[in-house]
Amino acid sequence: LKFVRGDFVNENVLRRANVVAAGSAIILADTARNPEQGNADERTILCSLALKSLNEDIRISAELLNPNNAQHLKRAGVENILVYGEYNGFLLAGSAQHPGMTQVAKELLSGQGTHSLSRREVPSHFVGKTFKELSDYFLQANKGVLIGFLSQEKKMDLADMLADDSSAIDAFIKRKFQEAEIDLSEEQKEELQIKLNPGGEYVIKDTDVAFVVGV
Incomplete structure (x- = not known):
């Protein structure tokens, strides 16, 4: 595992990480730098665009804070989008109504x-x-x-x-x-x-x- 330090929306940093030869990339919401939903999601979109500009064949999986921004990621060519905390309510409600569901989900995933x-x-x-x-x-x-x-x-x-x-x-x-x-x-x-x-x-x-x- 190699760690590359720098701003992940910067194309020079992404080049140092050799995204040009990468088959896939995972983008996590940047809540440490930008706790506000809008700013974090904007950086996720910018990173997606930078990745696609350097490697148009790369497969991207990205995390969003605001589900309303999913359409913009799709238009940027992001294949897999996960909204932070999207399934928490489902798992909590499911475990209350159907004991064991949470354990089954953990086992499967x-x-x-x-x-x-x-x-x-x-x-x-x-x-x-x-x-x-x-x-x-x-x-x-x-x-x-x-x-x-x-x-x-x-x-x-x-x-x-x-x-x-x-x-x-x-x-x-x-x-x-x-x-x-x-x-x-x-x-x-x-x-x-x-x-x-x-x-x-x-x-x-x-x-x-x-x-x-x-x-």
């Missing part, structure tokens, strides 16, 4: 043990086959319990999303992409569709990625 949730590539020879067939395969091969799929489909390009009548933030994002010489017409939005327990007859596509509980 911890990444440790034999009952964690993981993402697996679908074997190519199962494309075109059914959810039941792949589920049976995982069980018989002791590879875990198949619970669903993530489908990635390209829907609309960023040029449409960042229209001329969009907000000031959108215009700023569009200008940053242009300065980085990134062709918006080629940058398409990927719509992620989660399909949990889709039914035994669901036909697997080549864009599907499996979610499995277990080894």
Whole structure:
């Protein structure tokens, strides 16, 4: 693990961290420097733009304080967005109504043990086959319990999303992409569709990625 000291919205600092060769990046809300929601989220958006300008293929996961800013991160090309404390209420209420739910969630998401949730590539020879067939395969091969799929489909390009009548933030994002010489017409939005327990007859596509509980 290598630590690079500096302001994470500064492109020179990001270059020293070698983001040009990075496959993915995680941005945490900068509450230490900027305790106010707006300032912290603005820095998250700026960092996302800087990352994309240096490496347009990088996959970004970012933390927000204000859920209303999620649309701006999406337009900046951030794939995964998590709002700070978003699931606290759900887990607290769930544990009160259904004892054990919190422990189950921790077991699934911890990444440790034999009952964690993981993402697996679908074997190519199962494309075109059914959810039941792949589920049976995982069980018989002791590879875990198949619970669903993530489908990635390209829907609309960023040029449409960042229209001329969009907000000031959108215009700023569009200008940053242009300065980085990134062709918006080629940058398409990927719509992620989660399909949990889709039914035994669901036909697997080549864009599907499996979610499995277990080894």
